Amino acid sequence: MDPRYDIPRRATGGSSNSSPALGAQSRRRKMPPRPADFKLQIIIIGSRGVGKTSLMERFTDDTFCEACKSTVGVDFKIKTVELREKKIRLQIWDTAGQERFNSITSAYYRGAKGIVLVYDITKQETFEDLPKWMKMVDKYASEEAELLLVGNKLDCEADRIISRQQGERFASRISGMRFCESSAKDNFNVDEIFLKLVDDIVSKMPLEAPSREFSNSVLSLQPEPEVLPELPPPRMRCC
Numbered sequence: 032m033d034p035r036y037d038i039p040r041r042a043t044g045g046s047s048n049s050s051p052a053l054g055a056q057s058r059r060r061k062m063p064p065r066p067a068d069f070k071l072q073i074i075i076i077g078s079r080g081v082g083k084t085s086l087m088e089r090f091t092d093d094t095f096c097e098a099c100k101s102t103v104g105v106d107f108k109i110k111t112v113e114l115r116e117k118k119i120r121l122q123i124w125d126t127a128g129q130e131r132f133n134s135i136t137s138a139y140y141r142g143a144k145g146i147v148l149v150y151d152i153t154k155q156e157t158f159e160d161l162p163k164w165m166k167m168v169d170k171y172a173s174e175e176a177e178l179l180l181v182g183n184k185l186d187c188e189a190d191r192i193i194s195r196q197q198g199e200r201f202a203s204r205i206s207g208m209r210f211c212e213s214s215a216k217d218n219f220n221v222d223e224i225f226l227k228l229v230d231d232i233v234s235k236m237p238l239e240a241p242s243r244e245f246s247n248s249v250l251s252l253q254p255e256p257e258v259l260p261e262l263p264p265p266r267m268r269c270c
């Protein structure tokens with residue numbers, strides 16, 4: 032895992048591990064948490080049952096549900112990450128895969144700075160649905176949104192129908208789209224998906240933006256600066 036992806040872990044144990052005196056001292060010294068430098072919205076789309084909710088929950092809570100209920104409309108979770116010395120509050124939108132919710136979910140595309148399009152490597156129809164999802168992206172999302180195609184359920188290799196090459200080929204036909212395979216169940220490539228996407232978004236932001244632009248609002252992407260010192264190549268493959 033790239034050491035730049037420094038995900039703060041929640042403090043464990045709390046005051047039960049420290050003496051009362053120390054507890055009082057640390058309470059007095061307690062600093063308010065540093066506010067996030069900015070917020071970003073990421074949306075997860077794809078056909079029903081591909082694992083959108085599972086990917087989100089694995090990333091935000093490190094949990095996995097074997098028998099999740101299908102998402103109705105849209106759900107979201109928040110997670111704060113630190114990347115490139117910035118504290119970033121991610122709002123992750125998990126959309127319903129069922130077509131009948133498209134009129135609701137389409138409203139959430141516009142504000143997304145990153146889009147994760149998921150299919151199930153064991154289900155042909157979820158791969159065949161990809162052009163339909165891309166039509167939604169073209170119609171409703173910002174042109175500047177970063178795109179990532181994810182073939183999920185990699186733990187079901189024995190039941191694989193869609194080869195890695197097929198996934199790669201699909202992504203390569205869409206300008207700037209990355210490709211990755213993952214398993215929400217085995218927690219394989221899940222952090223990488225989200226962090227790489229966020230890294231791509233952040234790398235396109237101006238290096239020295241006025242602080243008020245970063246304050247508690249969704250930041251619009253700015254044109255990529257001409258020189259980006261010490262940044263990885265923008266089209267680096269993630270997984």
Ligand SMILES: Nc1nc2c(ncn2[C@@H]2O[C@H](COP(=O)(O)OP(=O)(O)OP(=O)(O)O)[C@@H](O)[C@H]2O)c(=O)[nH]1
Pocket residue numbers: 077078079080081082083084085086096097098099100101102103126127128129183184185186187213214215216217
């Ligand atoms: N084996 C395996 N099963 C998975 C994985 N990810 C999700 N699942 C299972 O696939 C089923 C559907 O997962 P969800 O996360 O609800 O899928 P979704 O895309 O959010 O579905 P909708 O809300 O209906 O659009 C559940 O039974 C999950 O346990 C995975 O990586 N491997």
